[in-house]
Amino acid sequence: MIEFKNIEKAFGKNEVLQGIDLRFTQTxxxxxxxxxxxxxxxxxxxxxxxxxxxxxxxxxVNGQPIRRxxxxxxxxxxxxxxxxxxxNLRVAELLRMIKDIRGGASRDEELIERFGLQPFLDxxxxxxxxxxxxxxxxxxxxxxxxxIVILDEPTSGLDPVAMIQxxxxxxxxxxxxxMVLITTHIMSFVEEMADxxxxxxxxxxxxxxxxxxxxxxxxxxxxxEAIAGILKGQLATANRSVAPxxxxxxxxxxxxxx
Amino acid sequence: MRAILQYFxxxxxxxxxxxxxxxxxxxxxVGPEEDYPSIAAALSAADSGDxxxxxxxxxxxxxxxxxxxxxxRGIGYPVLDAQEQGxxxxxxxxxxxxxxxxxxxxxxxxxxxxxxxxxxxxxxxVIRNNRLVNTFFGIYLERVxxxxxxxxxxxxVLRDEASSGNGxxxxxxxxxxxxxxxxxxxxxxxYFEFVxxxxxxxxxxxxxxxxxxxxxxxxxxxxxxxxxxDNGAGVAVMFSKFINMWENTFEHNWGRAAYGLLLKEIYDxxxxxxxxxxxxxxxxxxxxxxxxxxxxEFRRNGWAIKMAGGCLDNDITANNFRSxxxxxxxxxxxxxxxxxxxYWSEYNGYDLDRDGTGDVPYRPVKLFSYILDQTPExxxxxxxxxxxxxxxxxxxxxxxxxxxxxxHQPSMQPLSL
Amino acid sequence: xxxxxxxxxxxxLRSRWAYLYLAFFLLFSGxxxxxxxxxxxxxxxxMNVILILCPLIATMFGVMYYYNSRxxxxxxxAQPIRRRTIFWGxxxxxxxxxxxxxxxxxxxxxxxxxxxxxPETWNFFTLISNGVLLxxxxxxxAFLIGLKNENKIRGFGLAIVLWLFxxxxxDGLFLLSLILFKEYPLEGFSLAATVLNPIDLSRIMIxxxxxxSALMGYTGAxxxxxxxxxxxxxxxxxxxxxxxxxxxxxxxxxxKQKDF
Numbered sequence: 001m002i003e004f005k006n007i008e009k010a011f012g013k014n015e016v017l018q019g020i021d022l023r024f025t026q027t028x029x030x031x032x033x034x035x036x037x038x039x040x041x042x043x044x045x046x047x048x049x050x051x052x053x054x055x056x057x058x059x060x061v062n063g064q065p066i067r068r069x070x071x072x073x074x075x076x077x078x079x080x081x082x083x084x085x086x087x088n089l090r091v092a093e094l095l096r097m098i099k100d101i102r103g104g105a106s107r108d109e110e111l112i113e114r115f116g117l118q119p120f121l122d123x124x125x126x127x128x129x130x131x132x133x134x135x136x137x138x139x140x141x142x143x144x145x146x147x148i149v150i151l152d153e154p155t156s157g158l159d160p161v162a163m164i165q166x167x168x169x170x171x172x173x174x175x176x177x178x179m180v181l182i183t184t185h186i187m188s189f190v191e192e193m194a195d196x197x198x199x200x201x202x203x204x205x206x207x208x209x210x211x212x213x214x215x216x217x218x219x220x221x222x223x224x225e226a227i228a229g230i231l232k233g234q235l236a237t238a239n240r241s242v243a244p245x246x247x248x249x250x251x252x253x254x255x256x257x258x
Numbered sequence: 259m260r261a262i263l264q265y266f267x268x269x270x271x272x273x274x275x276x277x278x279x280x281x282x283x284x285x286x287x288v289g290p291e292e293d294y295p296s297i298a299a300a301l302s303a304a305d306s307g308d309x310x311x312x313x314x315x316x317x318x319x320x321x322x323x324x325x326x327x328x329x330x331r332g333i334g335y336p337v338l339d340a341q342e343q344g345x346x347x348x349x350x351x352x353x354x355x356x357x358x359x360x361x362x363x364x365x366x367x368x369x370x371x372x373x374x375x376x377x378x379x380x381x382x383x384v385i386r387n388n389r390l391v392n393t394f395f396g397i398y399l400e401r402v403x404x405x406x407x408x409x410x411x412x413x414x415v416l417r418d419e420a421s422s423g424n425g426x427x428x429x430x431x432x433x434x435x436x437x438x439x440x441x442x443x444x445x446x447x448x449y450f451e452f453v454x455x456x457x458x459x460x461x462x463x464x465x466x467x468x469x470x471x472x473x474x475x476x477x478x479x480x481x482x483x484x485x486x487x488d489n490g491a492g493v494a495v496m497f498s499k500f501i502n503m504w505e506n507t508f509e510h511n512w513g514r515a516a517y518g519l520l521l522k523e524i525y526d527x528x529x530x531x532x533x534x535x536x537x538x539x540x541x542x543x544x545x546x547x548x549x550x551x552x553x554x555e556f557r558r559n560g561w562a563i564k565m566a567g568g569c570l571d572n573d574i575t576a577n578n579f580r581s582x583x584x585x586x587x588x589x590x591x592x593x594x595x596x597x598x599x600x601y602w603s604e605y606n607g608y609d610l611d612r613d614g615t616g617d618v619p620y621r622p623v624k625l626f627s628y629i630l631d632q633t634p635e636x637x638x639x640x641x642x643x644x645x646x647x648x649x650x651x652x653x654x655x656x657x658x659x660x661x662x663x664x665x666h667q668p669s670m671q672p673l674s675l
Numbered sequence: 676x677x678x679x680x681x682x683x684x685x686x687x688l689r690s691r692w693a694y695l696y697l698a699f700f701l702l703f704s705g706x707x708x709x710x711x712x713x714x715x716x717x718x719x720x721x722m723n724v725i726l727i728l729c730p731l732i733a734t735m736f737g738v739m740y741y742y743n744s745r746x747x748x749x750x751x752x753a754q755p756i757r758r759r760t761i762f763w764g765x766x767x768x769x770x771x772x773x774x775x776x777x778x779x780x781x782x783x784x785x786x787x788x789x790x791x792x793x794p795e796t797w798n799f800f801t802l803i804s805n806g807v808l809l810x811x812x813x814x815x816x817a818f819l820i821g822l823k824n825e826n827k828i829r830g831f832g833l834a835i836v837l838w839l840f841x842x843x844x845x846d847g848l849f850l851l852s853l854i855l856f857k858e859y860p861l862e863g864f865s866l867a868a869t870v871l872n873p874i875d876l877s878r879i880m881i882x883x884x885x886x887x888s889a890l891m892g893y894t895g896a897x898x899x900x901x902x903x904x905x906x907x908x909x910x911x912x913x914x915x916x917x918x919x920x921x922x923x924x925x926x927x928x929x930x931k932q933k934d935f
Contacts, residue, residue, distance in 0.1 A: 642874075
C-alpha cells in the first residue's frame with residue numbers, strides 16, 4: 001500500500017506539487033500517472049523513492065512513513081526516467097555491481113534473455129544506443145522481484161519488438177499481484193495497459209479513475225481525445241483568468257507531444 | 259779609556275761563562291720508579307734551562323707553578339689529574355716548553371678561570387702535542403708574547419654556557435701562533451681579546467657551545483686553513499681591523515641564532531677562498547666597512563650573506579652562491595657595496611654574447627628577504643606558494659627590492675674554487 | 676558503505692587521471708632522488724609540490740568526480756541504501772584512491788632509495804601523512820561544493836576559488852596583516868592564522884621537522900614550543916581533524932536535505 005498525504009513541494013518559486021492526496025491500495029493493478037510536462041509526475045515518483053524530499057505532508061509505504069528511511073526501498077522496483085549510467089562501466093559490471101550492493105536473489109539472466117542483451121554485456125555503457133540503454137535500465141529495475149513496480153517513462157527509445165516484450169512483462173507483473181505505477185506520454189500504451197489513470201495538472205490531482213470513466217466523462221472516443229478535451233477546457237479557463245504564460249506553454253507543448 | 263774597555267770585556271766574558279755554566283742542562287726524571295716521584299718536587303729542584311721528563315703514569319697533582327725556563331716533556335703521555343681541585347700548570351717564566359702531557363679534570367669554578375695550562379705575562383712559551391681533557395679552560399694565555407700553541411687536543415665536557423670555559427683563551431697577547439689544534443666541547447673553541455699580529459692556522463674547532471672562534475678588539479691578525487663546524491653560534495669576529503681570513507671552512511653552524519661567520523664593526527679586511535656550507539646564516543655582517551669578499555663558496559645556507567647596519571664599500575666578487583634559501587639580505591637603503599662576477603645558482607638569465615657572464619643583471623635580494631627584514635615574523639610564510647609567486651613577480655618587475663643591489667656580470671657557470 | 680567505497684575506488688582507479696597522478700609523483704620524486712640524492716632536499720622540494728598539488732588535485736578532481744558520478748549516484752539513490760552511505764562511500768573512495776596514488780607515487784622511489792633505514796624516515800612520514808590529510812580535507816570540501824551546487828560551472832568555479840583562497844590568498848592576507856601590524860606582538864596571531872589554514876599548518880609541521888626550521892628564528896622557536904606542548908600538538912591535530920571531519924559531517928547533512 002502506498003499513501004501520499006497532502007504532499008507539497010516547491011523548487012524555488014516553482015510549486016511543483018500542491019497538496020497531493022493519493023492512495024494505492026489494490027495489488028495486481030496498473031495505475032498510470034499522466035499529466036503535461038512539468039505537472040509533477042516525476043517529482044511525485046521521486047518523492048516516493050525518497051530522492052525528493054517533500055516540503056509538506058508524508059508518504060507511507062505499507063503503513064510506515066518513509067521519511068529518512070531506506071530499507072522500504074527493498075519493496076520497490078524503480079525505473080528512472082532517463083537512463084544515465086557510469087559511462088566507463090561495462091553492462092555486465094553494472095549488473096554485477098548492483099547485485100553486489102543490493103544482495104539477494106535476482107532474475108537478471110531472464111531479463112537479459114528477454115531483451116536480447118547478451119551481445120552487449122561486454123560493451124561499455126557509454127557506447128550503447130538509447131534503446132539498448134533503456135533495455136539495460138529495465139533489466140536493472142525489474143531484476144528484483146519487488147511488490148511495488150514504478151516505471152517512469154518505460155517506453156522511451158524502445159523498438160516495437162522490445163515494446164511488445166515490455167508490455168508482456170508488465171502484464172506478467174500484474175498477474176503476479178504487484179502494484180504497478182507507470183508514467184508515460186504514449187496514450188495508446190496507457191489505454192492498452194492501465195487499469196486506472198491519475199491525471200496531474202499544475203501539481204494537483206485533476207482526475208482519477210478508469211480509462212472508461214475518463215472517456216465517458218469527456219464524451220471522447222479515445223483516451224487521447226479525452227485528455228485533449230481536459231486540456232482544452234483547462235486552456236479556456238486559463239484564458240479567462242489570464243493564466244501565466246508558462247502554464248499555456250506547458251499545455252501547448254503537451255498537446256504537441258501527445 | 260782602554261783600561262775601562264778591557265775591564266768591561268772581562269766582565270762580559272765572566273758573565274757569559276757563568277751563564278753557560280749555569281745553563282748546562284740537566285734532565286730531571288719524574289715517575290714512580292724515577293728520581294722524582296712527583297712533578298712538584300722535580301719542578302722545585304730544577305734549575306733554569308733543565309729538562310723535566312715526566313714518564314707515563316697518573317699524577318694526582320695540581321697547582322704546579324713553573325717559575326723558571328724549563329723544558330717539560332711527557333714520555334708516553336703521562337696523565338696529570340687535578341681531580342676537579344683547580345689549575346694544573348701555571349707558567350710564570352719566559353721560554354717554557356710544555357710537550358706531550360695529558361692534563362685532565364681541572365674542575366669548574368665560578369670564581370676563578372682555572373685552566374689546564376696558564377701562561378702569565380711571559381714570552382716565548384711553547385705548548386705542543388698535549389691532550390687536555392675536561393679542563394675548565396684549556397690553555398689560558400694572559401699578556402703573553404710570541405707563544406706557539408701547536409697540535410694540542412682540547413676536549414671539554416659540554417655543560418651550560420656559564421660553567422664552561424674556553425679552549426684556547428688569549429687576552430692581551432701579541433705574536434701568537436696557534437696552529438693545528440683540535441678543540442671541542444668548550445664554550446668558545448678559541449678566544450682572542452686584544453691580541454695583535456697573531457696567526458691562527460690549521461685548527462679545527464668543532465662542537466663548541468658558543469663560538470668556534472671568538473675574536474674581539476684584535477688587529478692585524480690572520481687566520482687561515484681552519485675548520486669551524488657544528489658550533490652553537492659559529493665564529494664571531496668583532497671590533498677589529500686588518501684581519502685576513504682565507505681558506506677556512508665554516509660549516510654546519512646550524513641553529514636559531516647561528517651563523518658561519520659574524521662580522522661586527524670590522525674594517526679593512528679580506529675574506530677569501532673560504533667555504534660557507536650549511537650554516538643558518540653564512541656571513542652575518544653588522545656595520546663592517548671596506549671588506550673584500552672573494553672566491554668564497556656559499557652553499558646551502560639559509561641566508562648566504564645578511565648585511566645590517568651601515569655596511570659600506572664592501573666588495574663581493576667572484577663568489578659562488580649555490581642553493582642558499584636566500585642569497586642576500588641588505589637592510590639599508592644606502593648601498594655602495596659592489597657585487598661583480600659572482601655565480602648565483604638562482605640566476606636564470608642568458609648569455610647571448612657568450613662571454614661567460616649573463617647579459618641581464620642579477621638581483622640577489624628577493625622580495626621575501628626584503629619583507630623579512632622589515633617584518634621578521636613573516637618567516638612563518640617560508641616556502642609558501644604565495645611567497646614563491648611574490649618573489650617571481652618581483653623578479654619580473656622589481657618594485658620594492660633595492661634597485662642598486664645588482665650583479666651586473668653574473669657568471670653563467672659555477673666558478674671553480 | 677564498503678561496497679560503495681569499493682566500486683568508487685574501482686571506478687576511479689580505472690580512470691586515466693589516477694594513473695597520471697601516480698605517474699607524476701613517481702617520476703617527480705624518483706627524478707628528484709636520482710638527481711639530487713639528498714633526501715632532506717628532496718623532502719623540501721616535494722613538500723612544495725605536495726602543499727600545492729594535493730589540495731589542487733583533490734578539489735578539482737573531487738568536483739569533477741562528483742559531477743561525473745551523478746548517474747551512478749542517482750542509480751544508487753533508488754536502491755535500498757542510506758544516503759550518507761552513498762556519499763561517504765564515494766567521498767572515501769575518492770580520497771583513498773588519490774591518497775593511494777600519492778603514497779605509492781612517492782613511497783616507491785623513497786623505499787627503493789632506502790628511506791626506511793635512514794634518519795629521514797620520520798620526515799618522510801610527516802610529509803606523506805600531511806599530503807594524505809590535505810587530500811582528505813580538500814576532497815571533502817570539493818564534494819561539499821558539488822553537493823551544494825547543481826551547476827557544474829559554478830561548482831568548478833567555486834572549487835578553484837576555494838583552492839586559490841587556501842593556497843594563495845590566505846597567505847597574502849596573512850602576510851599583509853603581519854606587515855600592517857608589525858608594531859604589535861604577532862606570535863599569537865601567527866599561530867592562530869597558521870593553525871586555521873590546513874595548508875599552512877601542514878607546511879609548518881613539515882618545516883619544523885626539517886633542519887630548515889632553524890631559519891625560522893624566534894618565530895620558529897615559538898611554533899616549536901607551541902607544537903612541542905601537548906596542548907599545542909593537541910590543538911593542531913584537533914584543527915586538522917576538524918578540517919577533515921567538518922566537510923564529512925556537512926556532506927551528510929547536505930545529502931540528507933538534497934533533492935535529486
